[in-house]
Amino acid sequence: MKDMKRNLEDITNKLKNNNIRPSHQRLKVLEFLDNNRIHPTVEQIYHSLYDEIPTLSKTTIYNTLNTLIEAGLVRILTIEDNEVRYDIRTDTHGHFKCKSCGNIYDFEVDMDLVEVKGLNGFRIYTKDVYFSGICSKCLEQEDGAKIFDKVI
Amino acid sequence: MKDMKRNLEDITNKLKNNNIRPSHQRLKVLEFLDNNRIHPTVEQIYHSLYDEIPTLSKTTIYNTLNTLIEAGLVRILTIEDNEVRYDIRTDTHGHFKCKSCGNIYDFEVDMDLVEVKGLNGFRIYTKDVYFSGICSKCLEQEDGAKIFDKVI
DNA sequence: TATAATATTGTAATGATTACAAATTAGAAA
DNA sequence: TTTCTAATTTGTAATCATTACAATATTATA
Ligand SMILES: [Mn+2]
Ligand SMILES: [Mn+2]
Ligand SMILES: [Zn+2]
Ligand SMILES: [Zn+2]
Numbered sequence: 001m002k003d004m005k006r007n008l009e010d011i012t013n014k015l016k017n018n019n020i021r022p023s024h025q026r027l028k029v030l031e032f033l034d035n036n037r038i039h040p041t042v043e044q045i046y047h048s049l050y051d052e053i054p055t056l057s058k059t060t061i062y063n064t065l066n067t068l069i070e071a072g073l074v075r076i077l078t079i080e081d082n083e084v085r086y087d088i089r090t091d092t093h094g095h096f097k098c099k100s101c102g103n104i105y106d107f108e109v110d111m112d113l114v115e116v117k118g119l120n121g122f123r124i125y126t127k128d129v130y131f132s133g134i135c136s137k138c139l140e141q142e143d144g145a146k147i148f149d150k151v152i
Numbered sequence: 153m154k155d156m157k158r159n160l161e162d163i164t165n166k167l168k169n170n171n172i173r174p175s176h177q178r179l180k181v182l183e184f185l186d187n188n189r190i191h192p193t194v195e196q197i198y199h200s201l202y203d204e205i206p207t208l209s210k211t212t213i214y215n216t217l218n219t220l221i222e223a224g225l226v227r228i229l230t231i232e233d234n235e236v237r238y239d240i241r242t243d244t245h246g247h248f249k250c251k252s253c254g255n256i257y258d259f260e261v262d263m264d265l266v267e268v269k270g271l272n273g274f275r276i277y278t279k280d281v282y283f284s285g286i287c288s289k290c291l292e293q294e295d296g297a298k299i300f301d302k303v304i
Numbered sequence: 305t306a307t308a309a310t311a312t313t314g315t316a317a318t319g320a321t322t323a324c325a326a327a328t329t330a331g332a333a334a
Numbered sequence: 335t336t337t338c339t340a341a342t343t344t345g346t347a348a349t350c351a352t353t354a355c356a357a358t359a360t361t362a363t364a
Binding site: 067114115127 | 158228230231232234236246248251257258259260261262263265266267268269270271272273274276277278279280281282283284285286287288291292
């Protein structure tokens with residue numbers, strides 16, 4: 001209870017600090033991203049908030065996300081064709097997509113030590129890492145041989 | 153001259169070896185990807201081949217690329233929202249996108265040595281790396297201070 | 305050459321995102 | 335609290351990339 005309120009206050013301040021009016025819709029979108037760290041799509045966010053906000057428009061989700069991205073509070077993930085996802089974590093971290101369940105996991109990676117060849121004289125601003133494979137849950141649940149045979 | 157012919161023969165064999173009929177359009181698409189390592193978009197490929205093949209349809213470009221991807225001869229790059237690109241290199245390598253000129257460069261990276269936390273029990277199949285910043289050409293050409301001030 | 309299988313083409317359909325203007329809401333001022 | 339104005343939300347239309355589909359053309363083989 002208290003945590004919920006505190007959290008909402010934090011989110012409100014987060015918006016205010018970035019000169020973004022803390023409207024009901026914006027608070028709900030940011031709260032959803034904070035509570036559901038699943039790198040959701042626009043569709044997922046819209047569908048999840050629709051019960052609470054029956055007048056909600058999908059355009060508002062797009063507008064809000066673009067506003068949040070511009071302010072650096074959210075970042076966009078385009079790890080695969082035809083699915084754009086949104087991440088409330090903006091610090092450097094890697095992403096793993098499970099080919100079986102489709103879930104996207106965060107992982108920690110230190111790219112500072114990685115050696116690269118062919119970028120002499122280049123100025124690097126961002127480093128993104130994207131892995132894919134089968135997550136531990138899917139490996140446990142499903143039959144090992146089955147997964148091994150699956151065409152990837 | 154001779155190299156061109158040889159190259160075309162190689163491309164034809166490449167298709168045949170993968171049970172893909174070496175049609176005129178397919179040869180031209182693959183040849184373009186081989187000769188122009190710029191990670192082109194569908195639009196770029198279409199536009200470049202249109203002079204040679206006036207009857208060319210954009211659907212053919214899509215069909216051909218999907219066929220080549222399925223055969224593992226080409227891979228798709230979705231390093232940024234709203235631009236899908238295609239790469240004839242299918243071996244593991246990194247990509248750098250210049251925020252100034254928009255060009256995408258290949259670079260060599262050894263991901264085997266990279267340490268990650270949070271993927272215990274995961275089976276990893278692919279590892280992709282995507283950097284962004286300013287390329288050496290743009291740094292040389294433009295005024296340093298100007299680039300530094302530019303909002304990224 | 306004749307035939308059947310496959311590829312190409314043009315057009316229509318789909319789906320995600322954006323543009324835009326009207327309606328609503330939030331925040332400051334009175 | 336009420337009023338006023340600017341910002342936000344909403345619904346609809348427009349745009350753009352990609353795919354579906356059927357007709358036409360091409361290829362491989364006999
Ligand atoms: Mn993440
Ligand atoms: Mn490449
Ligand atoms: Zn999984
Ligand atoms: Zn550049």
